[in-house]
Amino acid sequence: MFNTIDDLDSEQRLLMRVDLNAPVDDGDVQDNRRFARHAETVAELTENDHAVALMAHQGRPGRDTFVTLEQHADILADHLDHPVEYVPSTYGEEALDATEDLESGDVLMLENVRMTDEELADLTPEEHGETEFVQTLAPEFDAYVNDGYSVAHRAHTSIVGFPQVMDSYAGSVMEDEYEYNTSIERREFDGKVTMALGGTKAEDVIAAMENLDEKVDQFLLGGIVGHLFLRAKGYEIGIDTPDGPGLYDESWEENEETIREVIETYGDRISLPVDVAREGEDGERVTERVENADHPDEYMDVGEATIDEYRPHIEESEAVLVKGALGVFEMEQFSYGTRGVLEAIAETDCYAVVGGGDTSRAVEMYDIGAEHFDHLSIAGGAYLRALTGAPLPAVEALEAAAER
Numbered sequence: 001m002f003n004t005i006d007d008l009d010s011e012q013r014l015l016m017r018v019d020l021n022a023p024v025d026d027g028d029v030q031d032n033r034r035f036a037r038h039a040e041t042v043a044e045l046t047e048n049d050h051a052v053a054l055m056a057h058q059g060r061p062g063r064d065t066f067v068t069l070e071q072h073a074d075i076l077a078d079h080l081d082h083p084v085e086y087v088p089s090t091y092g093e094e095a096l097d098a099t100e101d102l103e104s105g106d107v108l109m110l111e112n113v114r115m116t117d118e119e120l121a122d123l124t125p126e127e128h129g130e131t132e133f134v135q136t137l138a139p140e141f142d143a144y145v146n147d148g149y150s151v152a153h154r155a156h157t158s159i160v161g162f163p164q165v166m167d168s169y170a171g172s173v174m175e176d177e178y179e180y181n182t183s184i185e186r187r188e189f190d191g192k193v194t195m196a197l198g199g200t201k202a203e204d205v206i207a208a209m210e211n212l213d214e215k216v217d218q219f220l221l222g223g224i225v226g227h228l229f230l231r232a233k234g235y236e237i238g239i240d241t242p243d244g245p246g247l248y249d250e251s252w253e254e255n256e257e258t259i260r261e262v263i264e265t266y267g268d269r270i271s272l273p274v275d276v277a278r279e280g281e282d283g284e285r286v287t288e289r290v291e292n293a294d295h296p297d298e299y300m301d302v303g304e305a306t307i308d309e310y311r312p313h314i315e316e317s318e319a320v321l322v323k324g325a326l327g328v329f330e331m332e333q334f335s336y337g338t339r340g341v342l343e344a345i346a347e348t349d350c351y352a353v354v355g356g357g358d359t360s361r362a363v364e365m366y367d368i369g370a371e372h373f374d375h376l377s378i379a380g381g382a383y384l385r386a387l388t389g390a391p392l393p394a395v396e397a398l399e400a401a402a403e404r
């Protein structure tokens with residue numbers, strides 16, 4: 001087991017990893033439930049007179065969501081009702097100057113850790129611990145805290161490197177999410193178990209499908225993942241065009257073989273959209289049957305007939321697990337699929353868990369009522385991993401640090 005922040009000595013200088021990875025719309029970072037949840041942990045620490053320097057990431061290099069953390073500091077400050085100083089450096093001179101000035105109760109946001117050379121390097125945890133990033137920052141602090149459960153499935157420097165060389169503790173979000181999500185894996189269900197899978201991260205979803213075959217009776221697919229499965233079935237969907245958003249071909253190349261294997265192995269247990277929706281010339285929602293679809297990279301939601309097929313599966317299930325949105329629910333006219341699934345769950349008394357930093361937000365946005373769900377996880381990929389029983393590198397690193 002790992003140590004938690006309840007085990008900390010008083011007035012410590014803490015280096016803390018959080019996950020504030022959020023959607024970015026035209027350069028504007030969108031608030032999500034991760035900010036509110038981590039703000040609770042930070043507040044608990046500052047109220048106990050600790051000083052906190054935060055490490056977090058945003059996006060992936062090369063994507064348009066890969067931006068600095070300046071806006072994240074402001075959004076977090078609003079949640080905390082307490083200043084959060086942003087420094088445009090992760091472990092350079094400016095960062096070190098700002099850390100030296102940290103006093104009890106202060107909160108500092110270091111720059112996006114994925115802007116360093118080391119964070120995403122292919123290294124063992126021990127090698128991550130020897131990087132300049134770790135060796136420079138670690139001596140400035142008394143202890144390391146990891147609260148970023150939703151990024152616990154990545155073996156990156158800020159996650160597995162620091163616990164190699166520092167006293168390390170889990171924050172409250174890490175502890176709660178870890179305990180809840182791990183407990184789902186151990187749960188036995190007598191009745192049907194259905195899983196609705198969508199969103200953009202095809203590889204995480206497909207890996208989970210391969211490992212959850214004994215636990216899940218029916219998979220309901222939507223989002224980008226659904227489109228890639230439709231492409232595998234020969235429909236004109238999930239294929240990039242020269243001027244389109246470029247969401248598909250790279251994922252397709254990486255996952256085609258596995259998608260075909262998954263279809264081959266679990267064919268009837270996978271429900272695919274029968275209709276999809278896109279934006280028409282006047283901005284209106286246009287729904288097309290998949291066999292008539294001819295706008296390969298423009299579909300932003302599943303259609304009404306799809307939800308009519310998915311709803312009975314939910315109604316007859318003892319448990320429904322959701323990961324990823326079935327459409328671009330942030331736009332009301334493409335929220336039909338995501339809302340349809342969440343509302344169907346809310347109307348039944350099944351055991352229900354919704355995962356995904358973005359997807360769990362839809363419950364709040366459309367007033368579906370958090371009370372209808374047993375757990376709303378702010379994690380996506382990490383939650384899926386936990387359901388399959390796979391270890392999480394962040395948790396392993398915290399446990400190893402506790403044993404030292």
Ligand SMILES: Nc1ncnc2c1ncn2[C@@H]1O[C@H](COP(=O)(O)OP(=O)(O)O)[C@@H](O)[C@H]1O
Nearest residue numbers: 199200201223300324327328356357358359380
């Ligand atoms: N058809 C689609 N086209 C583009 N984006 C989509 C589509 N369907 C779903 N999405 C997007 O997927 C995002 C959620 O995906 P993902 O990040 O994988 O899930 P989560 O954050 O819930 O773990 C949503 O923000 C939604 O806009």
Ligand SMILES: O=C(OP(=O)(O)O)[C@H](O)COP(=O)(O)O
Nearest residue numbers: 019021150151356357379380381
């Ligand atoms: O948002 C995240 O994952 P999620 O969308 O699976 O919840 C995490 O911040 C991990 O980000 P990454 O998938 O770019 O490593």
